Amino acid sequence: MTSPTYQVTDPSTGDVVETFDHATDAEIESALTSAHSAYTAWKDVPIAERAVVVKRVAALFAERADELAAIATTEMGKPASEGVEEAEFCQAIFDYFADEGPTLAADQEIKGITGGRAVVQKLPVGPLLGVMPWNFPFYQIARFAAPNLMLGNTIILKHAESVPRSALAVQKIMDDAGLPKGAYVNMFATFDQVETIIADPRVAGVSLTGSERAGAVVAALAGKNLKKCVLELGGSDPMVVLDTEDLDAVADAAWDYRMYNTGQACNSNKRMIVMDDLFDDFVGKLTDKALALDAFSPLSSRKAAETLHEQVQDAVSKGATLHAGGVLSDGPDAHYTPAVLTGITKDMRAYSEELFGPVAVVYSVGSDDEALELANDTTYGLGGSVFAVDEKRARSLAERLEVGMANVNTTAGEGAEIPFGGVKRSGFGRELGPLGMDEFVNKRMFYIAD
Template sequence: MEREIENGFITINPATEEKIKEYKYLTESEAKDAVESCHKAFLNWKKTDIKERAKIIKAIGKALIDSKEELAELMTAEMGKLVKQGHQEIKLCAGICDFTAKEGVKQLQDEERELPDGGKGIIQYAPIGVIYGIQPWNFPIYQAMRYAIVNLMAGNGVLLKHAQNVTGSALKLKSLFEKAGLPKNLFTVLIINHDTSDKIIEHDKVRGVTLTGSSGAGKKIAAKAGEALKKTVLELGSNDAYLVLDDADIELAVKKSVEGRIYNNGETCVAAKRFVVVESVYSDFKNAFVEAMKNIKYGDPTDSKSQLGPMARKDLRTKLHNQLKDSVAKGANVLCGGEIPEQKGFYYPSTVLDNVKPGQPAYDEELFGPIASLIKAKDNDDAMRIANDSRFGLGGGIFSKDEKKAINLAKNHFDTGMININSYGLAVPNMPFGGVKDSGYGREHGGFGIKEFVNVKSILLHK
């Protein structure tokens, strides 16, 4: 968590509620100077050979692994992540570096095409300049790495405005990047308020903007960037539906659904959030799922026995609990959890709601914490209808013993960017990441993010 002070803020450990560190905002003038410095670094970096860039990207991955203990402890202190999940986050980020270093060399090569008149065409993927990223706190290292690494590989400069409560993680990343050989100022952390952030979007040296956050924030940032004719990539959260079909392996579905709901303390954009269960297996799934969620132990995120840490901030816990109360007032039932513990730290127990209907926050909104929404469907077709009955479309899942049927549903009917079949998973470096509808647009990972902010340049040699 963080607490505002004059011209700055104090970061707070969400497990202990104790002060971590105090930070001061950059003035608007200082922030603009930082953009200019980043742009100057970019002018040299864009001329650097792709293979040389790849070596530094790989070195960044190694630097992360070498510092994984320190990084994991810092993330846990700043936002309450279980330490072991911090280690997993670092491993994923190192994988992104390795994949990008290898794939980037291929993806960014010039292409030649024959012209209709027998001449030659050359396609170049040229870097465009400084890219501004506004990122959330839930994966303090990964959220920054996700857009920064591909843009550095593409030859761009990168600015990061990280969430206040994980400022220490942002600054540690900058230090590691430069230790690994990245030129100074090419990756720049901006500790700024919202008003200054708006000025950065308008800055003529900033050529693109990327945001991970809420759909409300996405609309504001897209509008501001649009006014300045700057491209955006937006990843805006979701209320992902996981379908339990009539032929599902219930034991597997329960295990993966619990994992998908409580991972990262339930604070994940692609968490499993709505569980749409076909009537014929509803009771079996519900009974086993509620029992498993009841048994989840929350507590000190540095303790290896804890399965659930605190929520990142007190205000986020309050918002989540209000969404639960509003859902209950509109007919939902609490099957387990649902009470704020009387103890230090921003803990919230694993919770299950049923009788979840349209018009309730548990059905319509994103619950960014460990609350699961159980929804009964008449049959498989009805389950698919309910899954798509959402303004969001980031991820989702299907549990069925018939893989062919599940793949057909995923390909032809599920209106989201990513679908897990008989599993739950986060990002994978070699597969695209992103959504549709109010979950945003653009893609990261899988070789797709590397071309989001490049100038696809045509050079024509006619005969």
């Protein structure tokens, strides 16, 4: 099976701007050899010295923020200001692991040992494959690469076929920062070549951020080859609003978070669950926001816009109410007007599928228990949030969310130091924060007898 062509298609016009050849099998073998050779040297570089290089990576993300933002706008339609924010977040991530990495990777003494001393060491494991998505073309790489480069692992990176310029821009940052040749290698690999890389005995593990389908394939390949894998897959995160003293502020937060990155974030608030006494006003405020928009950024591709439109139209045809938006452009561009949708029932695709785009879906509930039942009635388990005047009430419900990231009175706790990841079909493993250096690591017990 051959991958789609690596190409830049401007979603604002549908025009193909540039194409890139797939890697040859010889180039894949060269990458594997280079990554393994670099690992044998990089792992022995003192972590404080690795931190100096990682710090330079952070600085280059900041210096090139405008350039990176422009690339993302052309490749997947990201608003320029959000592209700059993404580059700056990458800076924060690399800085965090450069600063905290030596402490996070330090030996941990095992207490209570008699007859000797024992510690748990955190050692690198080898070259790793990263399979990354298009929606945050820089940040997704940063949260995978930063902790692992600090640990002494090396990286082979297979990016999404639609963001090759982003992939090459990150490669240049790594090279210019002074990483040894082979420590970070971008490859325009095919699906068959990804299988080859995972199967290669020199590769120690694989991390994928993407769809459930892709995650299942990569997990099966990793399991077949006895390799560790980390998966961050889709999400249909609930945002529960029990009560509030400032509905405008909550509606603003709900709308801004849902529309961020044109609604194409795994952990955005895709299901807003609102108490029935607030429901009409809440929906009205979101509808006003949607109707007030004169223009909006395109989705990442025409196919993405068409898929989202099909999901919304399926809901409307089965009785859901479309309060605003939901208009697909004639094409070949990927514009889709931000929508507000209510009346979703279990027989509609929108109930069980992830809506990856600017659609605010709002449900009405009559009690905390009903809100919790609806929030957990999903195969996904990435994140979720609960809003209430009484923090204890909000926390009580948030504690019972079946998610990897639960939030009280905020749409999401985010930062380089805050772990990211989910449960259920949203995947497994964690990135960022102290847990980000705890995945692809040999937690070796080291015992010295008296």
